[in-house]
Each structure stands twice: as C-alpha cells, then as structure tokens.
Amino acid sequence: MNRISDATITRLSRYYRSLVHLETQGQEMVSSKELAKRHKVTPAQVRKDLSCFGQFGTRGLGYSVCQLKETIAHILGLHRIWKVALVGAGSLGSALISYKEFKRQGFHIVAVFDNDPHKVGKKRRGLTISDITKLPKIVKELDINLAVVAVPTTAAQSVVDILVKAGLKMILNFAPETLKTPPGVTIRNVNMAIELEALSYRLVASEMSRLDGKPKLSSI
Amino acid sequence: MNRISDATITRLSRYYRSLVHLETQGQEMVSSKELAKRHKVTPAQVRKDLSCFGQFGTRGLGYSVCQLKETIAHILGLHRIWKVALVGAGSLGSALISYKEFKRQGFHIVAVFDNDPHKVGKKRRGLTISDITKLPKIVKELDINLAVVAVPTTAAQSVVDILVKAGLKMILNFAPETLKTPPGVTIRNVNMAIELEALSYRLVASEMSRLDGKPKLSSI
Numbered sequence: 001m002n003r004i005s006d007a008t009i010t011r012l013s014r015y016y017r018s019l020v021h022l023e024t025q026g027q028e029m030v031s032s033k034e035l036a037k038r039h040k041v042t043p044a045q046v047r048k049d050l051s052c053f054g055q056f057g058t059r060g061l062g063y064s065v066c067q068l069k070e071t072i073a074h075i076l077g078l079h080r081i082w083k084v085a086l087v088g089a090g091s092l093g094s095a096l097i098s099y100k101e102f103k104r105q106g107f108h109i110v111a112v113f114d115n116d117p118h119k120v121g122k123k124r125r126g127l128t129i130s131d132i133t134k135l136p137k138i139v140k141e142l143d144i145n146l147a148v149v150a151v152p153t154t155a156a157q158s159v160v161d162i163l164v165k166a167g168l169k170m171i172l173n174f175a176p177e178t179l180k181t182p183p184g185v186t187i188r189n190v191n192m193a194i195e196l197e198a199l200s201y202r203l204v205a206s207e208m209s210r211l212d213g214k215p216k217l218s219s220i
Numbered sequence: 221m222n223r224i225s226d227a228t229i230t231r232l233s234r235y236y237r238s239l240v241h242l243e244t245q246g247q248e249m250v251s252s253k254e255l256a257k258r259h260k261v262t263p264a265q266v267r268k269d270l271s272c273f274g275q276f277g278t279r280g281l282g283y284s285v286c287q288l289k290e291t292i293a294h295i296l297g298l299h300r301i302w303k304v305a306l307v308g309a310g311s312l313g314s315a316l317i318s319y320k321e322f323k324r325q326g327f328h329i330v331a332v333f334d335n336d337p338h339k340v341g342k343k344r345r346g347l348t349i350s351d352i353t354k355l356p357k358i359v360k361e362l363d364i365n366l367a368v369v370a371v372p373t374t375a376a377q378s379v380v381d382i383l384v385k386a387g388l389k390m391i392l393n394f395a396p397e398t399l400k401t402p403p404g405v406t407i408r409n410v411n412m413a414i415e416l417e418a419l420s421y422r423l424v425a426s427e428m429s430r431l432d433g434k435p436k437l438s439s440i
Contacts, residue, residue: 004425006418013417017373017397037296039398077424095315105416135293145423147340153237169426170419176321177237178259186422195408196325197233197296198226199390202406203365204222204297206389 012072014039014087015046018071081106085168086138087130087159088150089114091120092174095126096150109148111138115155132159136166146170153177162189194218226326227270234259235266239289251282274421295385305359305388307379308370309342309349310335312394316370317345329357329368335375352379356386373397380407 003047018038022030031067032043032050039046050068053075056062072077086093086109096102097109099179105151115132123130130138138144147163149156149171156175170186173179221335224393239257242250252263252270259266270277270288273295277283306313306329316322317329332436334346341348350358358364368385369376376395383391390425393399396413 003286004421009418009421010414013414014398016417075418075421075424078417080400080420080424082420091315091318091320095311098311100311103412105413106420107416111243127264128318134229154377172415174373178234186419189420190410190412190415192410193325194233195392195410196322196327197236197298198229198408199366199386199392199406200300200302200326201224201232201295202390203302204295204300208307 004052009076011039011041011045011049012076013051016069016072016076016078019065022065023069027065028063029062030068032057035060040121078106081108082145083142084109085111085113085135085142085144085147085163086150087113087132087135087147087163088174089116089124090150090152091118093148093150094124096148109144110144111135113138120141132162135162139166139168144168146172148192149173149175151175180194222238224272226359227238228272231261231265231269232296234296235269236296239285239292242285243289244417247285249282250285250288252277254282256422258408265279279346294353298326302365303362305328305331305333305355305362305364305383307333307355307366307367307383308372308394309336309339309344310372313370314344314369316368317347330362330364331355333358352382355382359386359388364388366392369395371395415435 015035016034019030030044036043036046047057050063053071084107086096089112093112095112097112102109109127112127112129113132113135114120114129120131121131139147147168147170149159149163151159152177156173156177157179160171160173160179160181164181164185169184171181171188173187173189174192176191178189179187181187235255238255239250252266255266256263267277270283273291304327306316309332313332313334317332322329329347332349333355334340334349341347342350357406361366367388367390369379369383371379373395376393376397377399380391380393380399380401385402386403389404391401391408393407393409396411397431398409399407401407422426
C-alpha cells in the first residue's frame, strides 16, 4: 500500500458520503466530473485519489456507485469493529457513549475512565467507569485499538501521555488544545472551540460591516 | 477591516490557546519564533497573521503575552455573548446544552428545537423544546445570532434550509454531510465522522503493515 495523505483520506470520506446518498437515490453510475462538482475539486483530483487504490472506473461510463462505495468502505475499514477506550465521563463523554453515529461507524466504546473519585465505580449506559490508573491494564486485557479524549483542556496532555505509555497508537481528541505525541502515534482533533471562534469572528466582522454600511463579510 | 482567510482565523484561535497557557505559566513576553515553533508554522507566518490586525510586537522583545491575548480575544469576539438556537434534542444536542466549554466561549443556547412530537414541550436543562415550525418566529423574538445543527444526516439539509429562510447567517453543523447554503451564509462543520474514518484507515493500514512485516504506516 502506498503512502496516502490525510487530505486524500478526508476526500475519500466525503466521496463515500456522496456515494451512499447517490445509492439511496437509485443512481447506478457516477462520473469523476459529478463527484468533483459535489466536492469542489477537479475531476483529475478525483481520478488521482481513486487511482491510489487501483483501477475502478470505465472510460466514458464512470464508476459503479455501489462498487466504488464498497471499495472505499473497505479502504477506510468501515466494516470493521474497533474497540474504544473513552477517557472523561463528563457531559461530552457521556454523550459520546450514547452517540449512535459513533457505534454505526464501528467504534464501540468498551471502557470508560475518569480520575474523579465521585464518578469511578458508577455506570454510564451499562459501562462501569474505571479509575484512570487502571487504563494500561484494561487496554491490554480488552485489546483496545484507540482512545477518545473528552477531558478538560488542562488535563488533556497528561491523559495523552498515559495513553501513549499504555501503547495506544490512535487518539481522537476533543480538548481544544494542540497536544504533543511521539512519532508513530496518530492524533486527530475534533475542534469545536476553533469552529466556534471562526463563527464568532464572522459575527463580529458582519456586525462591524453593518455598522460601517459596507457589504457584509460573512460570505468571504 | 481587511478580508481575513479562514486559515488565518484558525491560526489566531490556536495562538490564543498558547497565549492563555503562557499567561498561566507567568510568561510575560513571547517571540514570533516561539509561537511559530508551538504551531509548526514559520515565524514570518505568525508576524503576517498578526499584522493583519495592526502592529503589536516590539523588534527584539516580541509580543506582550497579555496584550496579544486580549487583542486576539477582541478580534475573535471572545468577550461577546452570542445567542444560539440548537436544532436537534437527541443525545448530542442534549450534551451540547450542558457542554461548559460552549458557554465559556460565550455561546449561550437560548432555544432548542426538534420535530419529534415526543420531545416537543419537554425540558432539557431548563429549556423547553419547541417545534421546529416555530423557529422563524422565535429566532426573531430572541434576536438569535447563530444556529447549531445536531440532527441525523438525513434531516440536516432540510434543517439548514429552514435556518436560512429564517434569516440566520451563521451555522455550526455536526451532521456528517456536506450541506448547501446560499452566498452570505457561513457554515462550519464539526466532522467527527470524517476524523473517525481517518483513524479507521490508519488502523487498517497499520494492521496490514504488521501482517506484511513492514514498518507501520501510522506515523505518515
């Protein structure tokens, strides 16, 4: 398998969503041009992204929606089940446990950790919250593949250090903080705070332009 | 105000986090070099980003941590309070209502909407869930600034269409779907699904390379 960039993987995820949608609409074939238009990239980019994983399309006909969808699902491991350790049993963590989309994508939370003695031992949707010090042992016992970090910003780096020491190589981080990881560990960030700040900036900018009587900046 | 790119705004958000951290550590001055190193960009990029909003730094001394932090907070509207309409009172929506980070950043959820007759009229953390058909009226009455979409993928586009019709210009979308909005409407996506798929791909790739006896791909 060649080295595939994060940007390509993100685009594959997006193509996958379109293919699922097209399939529910009963469309059987799709051209690189149509996929490109939906995702604001060039048809050449679509063909290049897909060619990383072998030949699928037929010149003049395009790609079979069903076949391409299944191939991308396979590449992205979407039919697999991954075992997840959740760190942080606060409001966000609790929501993630019951978040259906999470499970639908094959991410099964099998263990929950916190360092708050008031939470340890209690249950969240059938899972008992364990003390964070037990994480290394439980990760090994349950053969956990990845960890989700849903702790306050101030605790995030120390949690990541514990996860790395426990041998976990994949981390999904919800704390609004750039975290350090050694080479060989992949961390992905779901950055609600940064998205909120971008919206906040646009709100300020659009208010200022309204006051100036200038055109709104919100569509930049 | 000049046109500032989304990428610049995202970097400002990140610099802001570092400055908050440095301030708690008691550091008074910071150089563009130090900020650059923390965020894996060039010092020239940092200076360029900050110069968009006027001159702050002193050659040879760098920037005052406190002053730069406050200036960025002002630019990003972080001291402001924005009124938010939440659409979708499921598990994710309910978590967002009680998500402290959200409120801490000045985003106050003042109305909650759903189309499920079993949910309408019930309360979530003191807020009564209203029927989605009442959204345009309530948005005007409460002078709501932005909307958060936390509904299933299949419903997301129709919700966005309702929001746009109601005159909302800023949307934060949690549904894993590329949504269409007219010019003048800003939509930001919190794409958990896409981050999960990137991790899933890396898990597959690292497993395959383990089977092949090749070096792991997880650090690409």
